[in-house]
Amino acid sequence: MAKTKTAIFISGRGSNMMALVEAAKASDFPAEFALVVSNDPAAAGLEWAAKHGIATLGVDHRQYKGDREAHERVIDAELRAAGIEFICLAGYMRILTPWLVEQWNGRMINIHPALLPHFKGLHTHERAIEAGHEEHGATVHWVTPGVDEGEVIAQARVPVMPHDTAETLAARVLVEEHRLYPEAVRRVLSQSLA
Numbered sequence: 001m002a003k004t005k006t007a008i009f010i011s012g013r014g015s016n017m018m019a020l021v022e023a024a025k026a027s028d029f030p031a032e033f034a035l036v037v038s039n040d041p042a043a044a045g046l047e048w049a050a051k052h053g054i055a056t057l058g059v060d061h062r063q064y065k066g067d068r069e070a071h072e073r074v075i076d077a078e079l080r081a082a083g084i085e086f087i088c089l090a091g092y093m094r095i096l097t098p099w100l101v102e103q104w105n106g107r108m109i110n111i112h113p114a115l116l117p118h119f120k121g122l123h124t125h126e127r128a129i130e131a132g133h134e135e136h137g138a139t140v141h142w143v144t145p146g147v148d149e150g151e152v153i154a155q156a157r158v159p160v161m162p163h164d165t166a167e168t169l170a171a172r173v174l175v176e177e178h179r180l181y182p183e184a185v186r187r188v189l190s191q192s193l194a
């Protein structure tokens with residue numbers, strides 16, 4: 001089967017990236033993860049990807065002194081040179097410019113650790129506990145210019161337990177993220193190829 005050449009963007013440990021790469025071992029998985037990109041050349045996930053035979057690209061945003069688009073133009077050129085067709089943001093901790101979002105409109109998705117539209121942005125687990133929500137989770141969504149605002153593709157729910165801390169809740173959500181993200185990629189790419 002034809003596989004969509006896909007890049008994963010990370011900023012840190014990359015556990016969602018690992019889950020995607022693991023899922024892509026299945027012969028019927030519709031994506032080939034051909035490149036892992038990070039804004040932090042020291043991101044632990046880059047080393048893991050390289051060890052697993054995946055091309056990596058670290059472009060340090062600090063070298064662009066606040067010019068976000070200049071940073072993204074360098075990355076975008078590399079994506080095109082590598083023949084990338086689709087992007088999975090997986091713990092990429094930079095807000096994208098409308099320019100990059102436009103370049104990849106309809107071809108870029110993100111995983112967010114909350115049940116959108118609740119808790120866009122950062123510190124979602126603390127905020128879910130503080131708000132007294134009984135349910136929390138993760139969302140895979142299309143990337144649009146508004147942060148965490150694109151159309152929802154898939155969600156996974158977990159209960160918030162009485163003695164949860166942000167850490168215990170994050171761990172429960174993360175287990176679901178690792179299941180949800182590959183499933184969402186499978187669904188989106190199978191549909192667009194159909």
Ligand code: GRF
Pocket residue numbers: 010011012013014015016017090091092111112113174177
């Ligand atoms: C995940 O919770 C993801 O949803 C969020 O940042 C975290 C990244 O974790 N955007 P990892 O790097 O995939 O382990």
